[in-house]
Amino acid sequence: MTVALMLGVLAGAGMWLTVVAARPRPAPLGEVLAALTGPQRPAPAAGTDPATRWMLRGLATLGLRTPERDQQLALAGRTPEAWARDKLVGAVGGLAVPLLVWGGLAATGIVLPPVMAGLALAGAAGGWLLPDLSLRDQVAHRRKAFQYGLSAYLDLVNVILAGGAGIETALVAAADAGDGWAFAEIRHALHRAQRINQPMWAAFDDLGTDLGVAELRDLASSLGLAGTQGARIRASLAVKADTLRARQISETEAAAEATTERMNLPTAVLLLGFLVFIVFPAVTAISGTTSPTSPTCIAGQTAGADCPPQP
DSSP states (O other), X not given: OHHHHHHHHHHHHHHHHHHHHHSOOOOOHHHHHHHXXXXXXXXXXXXXXXXXXXXXXXXXXXXXXXXXXXXXXXHHTOOHHHHHHHHHHHHHHHXXXXXXXXXXXXXXXXXXXXXXXXXXXXXXXXXHHHHHXXXXXXXXXXXXXXXXXXXXXXHHHHHHHHTTOOHHHHHHHHHHHOOSHHHHHHHHHXXXXXXXXXXXXXXXXXXXXXXXXXXXXXXXHHHHHHHHHOOOHHHHHHHHHHHHHHHHHHHHHHHHHHHHHHHHHHHHHHHHHHHHHHHHHHHHHHHHHTOOOOHHHHTTOOTTSOOOOOO
């Protein structure tokens, strides 16, 4: 009775969470008004249901929601509400699936050991940690994509500077000419700096801090030197673009070599299995033909014993 009650409660909670997660939500009024006043950083709409708000308060109390975590969520284009909802659904799903299997088999007469309870707890822990692992992969992918976009952006800036434009004009025009997520982030930072009368290098420094991209902070330092000390910015930007491309090429080659090594592992395992398949019958036959004669047969006591014929 207790197991059936627990399974019913878990099934109801899972259905409720599925309905809440699938329900469409309108965009907040602040985002709609901000979109009318100028270009903004694209972000999904935040959830407003009580369950996710309670979950976020609990995560903040436990110290799991930190500014670094919010920075990773912003870089991945996800809201804290969606992240908390994914963790809750993953934990409940990981806990419920083994219990449902256990209860279904018990209803058919198949009794499983109590270790299934530990398996259910392990599934809940895995479902709780799965959104964090997925978020880490998304952040690494987005930062790498941003580095590719930044190198292309610097090339555009150098081309516009070579045409005789000023540094601020070149920075804004290059950002407006490009497309994609990286150019959208740069464009948002530059337009915001123009609206609040902020230096361009400070906008790049803030963006590098928000996204955790060190190359943007280096670019901000170079632009700051050009603005305050009159440094030769065109040559500096060209060097930075070449450095980024060289690093990207080396990372691509390293990833290709690692993939090649991983491809060799199944071949080696297959070869080892083939050798075992060939050698094992031969070794078994040799060990069977060279087995020593038992002491009973040597003593001539052949009665009732299975002895080979004597020459």
